Amino acid sequence: MSLQLKQNLVNMKYSTKPSYRLPKTSTEGRNAITSTLQLRTFSERTDERTFCFFHKDSCSPECSCDSEKSCTCNTQKKESCSHCFCDNDCRCESACSCDDNSCNDCGPFESGCYCDSAGRICKSD
């Protein structure tokens, strides 16, 4: 085989521009096709995901938050909230956790955490 295109894949010359086109130099050998393979043809590659659908039948989505910070579930007010948000069961969102455990999520240069309406906030030194 006297092909200029022959590349040493084992040594992998990353910086060289690879060329695997039909060679200009003549080749010898059998006029035979020994194996074929059918692959996927070209398509615009998409960010397809394989997540399967999970129907959450326990969901109570009619729950909504009103301006009085109350959870309203199927038009019936359930309770007042300190944060304007209702959970899956039309209960108010629980206050965020600021115990030692959750503050461990803060960075090494942060001294701890506190909660406000946006949730848990890490404090800088």
Add this chain to the structure above:
Amino acid sequence: MEITRELFVIPKNDQFILYAPLEGSAMQVGGGVIKYLQQVQSGEDPEKLNRDLFTQLRNQRVLVDKQRELPPITNEPFAPTSVTLLPTYACNLRCVYCYSLGGERVGKVMDKEIARSAIDLIIENALEKKVNSVNLGFHGGGEPLLEGNMPFLDFAVNYFRYQASLAGLRGSVGAVTNGVHNQKMLDWIVQNIDHLSLSIDGPQDIQDSQRPKYQGGKLVGSYSDVMNTLKFLEQTRDRQGKSYNYGMRATITDASVSRMSEIVEFFNSISKNKSFHLEPLFECGRCRTSQARAPKPEDYLRFMREAEIKAKELGVSIYYSGATLDKIGEEFCGACGRNFFITPDGDVTTCLEVCRKEDKHAGLFYIGGFDSENKKFDFNTSTITNLKQRKVSSMPHCENCFAKYNCSGDCLAKVVEQSGSLRDPSNNFRCGINQGLLLDRLSRELDANINKPLAQQINEPPTQTKSC
């Protein structure tokens, strides 16, 4: 009749592989076939030259009546039907190679209004585009499924499912996690997340050294927590008795590369999954201050080959993003102007590896942000267009590479970090891996078809696997 314009010739012992990726065709041929094609290229009549060969090459679409056109870049407005939320930069782990420095400069959890507006937008887009499904994902930044994020997560999932169901759309929720959770969170995960990708690097010594837990200011092993999660996921069944849908991904470092076979064997021993994702580390983020180093490409290739043999013995497969036979295209991933990933601050990026505003490449990947006054997203059309134009056919370095449509120009973040340009992979350490593994896979499939009657050589195209 002419030769397909994207035909590659790869020497293999005393034969050649002919690979026509746009036509989905590969063949193993003798040197005489190459000579025949050279004569056709120089203008000789292919049919008169050799009628049998002409027929076979036409059937294999190496000779074509008409060249296949690549889809043009469209000017369609950015209208995603999937969104991935990065709820926080906080993290309970301090992985030695974390690209986003999870756990540092944490800031606050994403505002629910951002999630609400993003979900409204994808549903509106889906209805407009008449597609029947929408996707919600959670990713880092930090660890998206921290217990402290529960109110946000609960809100986002419930609001998403409700709005999707109101709109008559199929909705699915996915997440990536480090797997360090308490039981309350695990219960929430299996009830709310349809598909989970679990990051785990291997046996205990590898996991503990590469993915330590940050607890009370100290670094401690995370192995037992992750194993507890894995055991729980393995045991979880839905009402129909179907097992929980999750995948496993390992980052391979210089320290773990020689143990890839062992990692595959370990994964197979602890999980019923049949495919495992092994990706080589790319040095960025915390690698700059830790000892974590990327594997040498030749080592990754060598040990991946060993691991693939082990995987075959075990009846499982290994996924690596740069060398898939079943994905042919011009774009490596949705970072090319399609992804809708939202950082905790409400900025929109198309690449998870560029998720901090201060990242030097943020200008390339940050395509918009949340306008909190108007409660809507604004997008930068020119940044999106620049990303959409990043197609492998526009990358001169890749012009003559047989792997170009399989690696699709490879990972944008890695390419730009190494060369400074989205379109210049000339320094990309993964090129050799991508070429080597793709050639292995082509050779293996072709070898398996030798001596089979032609009718049996028509392989079913593989099913699409998960995205990178």
